[in-house]
Amino acid sequence: MSEKDKTEELEDIIPDTEENTEAETVAEEAIPEEDERTPEEKLQEELGKEKDKFLRLFAEFENYKKRTSKERMDLFKTAGQEVIVSLLPVMDDFDRALKELVKADDKEMLKGIELISNKFKETLKSKGLTEVEAKQGDVFDAEIHDAITQIPAPSKKLKGKIIDVIEKGYKLGDKIIRHPKVVVGN
Numbered sequence: 001m002s003e004k005d006k007t008e009e010l011e012d013i014i015p016d017t018e019e020n021t022e023a024e025t026v027a028e029e030a031i032p033e034e035d036e037r038t039p040e041e042k043l044q045e046e047l048g049k050e051k052d053k054f055l056r057l058f059a060e061f062e063n064y065k066k067r068t069s070k071e072r073m074d075l076f077k078t079a080g081q082e083v084i085v086s087l088l089p090v091m092d093d094f095d096r097a098l099k100e101l102v103k104a105d106d107k108e109m110l111k112g113i114e115l116i117s118n119k120f121k122e123t124l125k126s127k128g129l130t131e132v133e134a135k136q137g138d139v140f141d142a143e144i145h146d147a148i149t150q151i152p153a154p155s156k157k158l159k160g161k162i163i164d165v166i167e168k169g170y171k172l173g174d175k176i177i178r179h180p181k182v183v184v185g186n
Helices: 003-013 017-030 039-077 081-104 107-126
Strands: 129-132 146-151 162-167 169-172 175-178 181-185
Touching: 081 107, 081 169, 081 175, 107 129
Parallel strands: 146 181
Antiparallel strands: 129 169, 162 181, 169 175
């Protein structure tokens, strides 16, 4: 093929440069360049960006307020946890004293200790302290109970169940602050 034939063939495939230039001009007009925007359009775009930043910052601040409020509520619920935990042995001592006074048959002393014990328990209950239920025959749950030891079960139906409760467990709000100590049958 000669040079002339190649040029003619290319002219048939490629449209005229005038048409090509016209299409490019239309495409350029459709996409405005940064410099062609009016100052109002630029300000509107900047305003939109600033509004978006403001809304994001506001949402972040609202989330922060909610999070800190929840943390404060949790703190208030368990604020006296250390004091209450340190008073639990005193409550255990009251229970042991009451058991022994019943055996000693001293009615006046028993009434006095019962009054003090009940007042003490009610005060702690008003602060959110509740007893974790654990009694003989309940199914042992490792999430709730603390197994001190295992002994052979006296009967087959007590296998894997609580045989004896050594120490009561307590919750402060929804949180267990002392697990009940139990003996489990195996």
